[in-house]
Amino acid sequence: MNDWSLPHDTLLELREVSVVRSKRSIVTDVSLAVYPGEVFALVGPNGAGKSTLLGALSGEITPSTGQALIKGVPAKSYRPKALSQFRAILLQSNQVSFPFTVSQVVEMGRNPWVGTMEADHDEASIARAMQSVGVTDLASRRFGELSGGEKARVSLARVLAQDTDVLLLDEPTAALDLHHQDRVMRVIRRRSRVAGDPVDTDDRSAIPPRPRGVVVVVHDLSLAAAYADRVGLIVGGSLVAVGTPEEVMTADILSDAYRVPLDVTRSVDGHLTVVPTRGVID
Incomplete structure (x- = not known):
């Protein structure tokens, strides 16, 4: 299955x-x-x-x-693990209970791939996801210290880092200003066409392009x-x-x-x- x-x-x-x-x-x-x-x-x-x-x-x-x-x-x-390797879900709530940094929150998106060959792409996937939504400069900040819009973008980066064939996103633009609304929707559209965003990384050539499906509540x-x-x-x-x-x-x-x-x-x-x-x- x-x-x-x-x-x-x-x-x-x-x-x-x-x-x-x-x-x-x-x-x-x-x-x-x-x-x-x-x-x-x-x-x-x-x-x-x-x-x-x-x-x-x-x-x-x-x-x-x-x-x-x-x-x-x-x-x-x-099984749950198989589902998490196939589809990633972004919920409306962007809460984290412990004082994790932004980079640690995004890294959580890679949990489904622990112990698999895909784990070799962890670093590149995290870097692409953070750069695509513009949160690289927040990497060392505590998630709980962020604004609502920043939390929304970091949460989306976590889902993007999961690197799945399907993205299911519940209101990813709700807390964002006009600039970031447009940026996020562009990222989502690119993700539906190929694997990963057009960000220069050494590992990008190792990730084969594949069309994805995206369902987004807007x-x-x-x-x-x-x-x-x-x-x-x-x-x-x-x-x-x-x-x-x-x-x-x-x-x-x-x-x-x-x-x-x-x-x-x-x-x-x-x-x-x-x-x-x-x-x-x-």
Whole structure:
């Protein structure tokens, strides 16, 4: 069950998945697939079920009904270590209980590879991850002393250092300023195309390129439109639309989902921009 080279077209797949907690339906009859080489953005109002859906895709949450598959095999068939070598998860919470330094936190991402040949790439993977999100200069700082945005970037670096075929990221840009939001989404997009970021390291040639799958929960609809290959819109636990940003992110669809009038326009660089339609403000 631990052979990730099996010839399946999808990395992750949900088939008619529902999740019920305390007799409350959180996700209802969702089917979707995540493919190598794509960024799949999950968008939707607060409480729509995005984080729960991410958990079902990762194998962390067992569906109440339906099936969650990883490389075409039921997620429950895999041992935790095998899963951690295949997919990395970034949660919304960025807390560390002990006074670890930034470099120590990022190094934790390499734990799944202890005792394997991949451990030879630990140093290079950590360096690439830290440089890609701009936290190299924070290496000796205590994690608990960082700002919210710095903690978010260090936590993302830990996940990137894990060097897996799938990244599942829950709101990685939520605590970031505009500059770092854009930088993080660029890193995520590059990671979906090849192994590692384009950072000069002696070990980079030893890491073969491979397309990855990225699932990212994003609240900023314009960011999702700019960087995602496909978008899934979740409303009330149901997946109401799936497709390219142009197919899903229309004014009618989004205004109905968010229950507020929205305008969707195209910016100078060709990307879709989503903004509320505001009249006169008293």
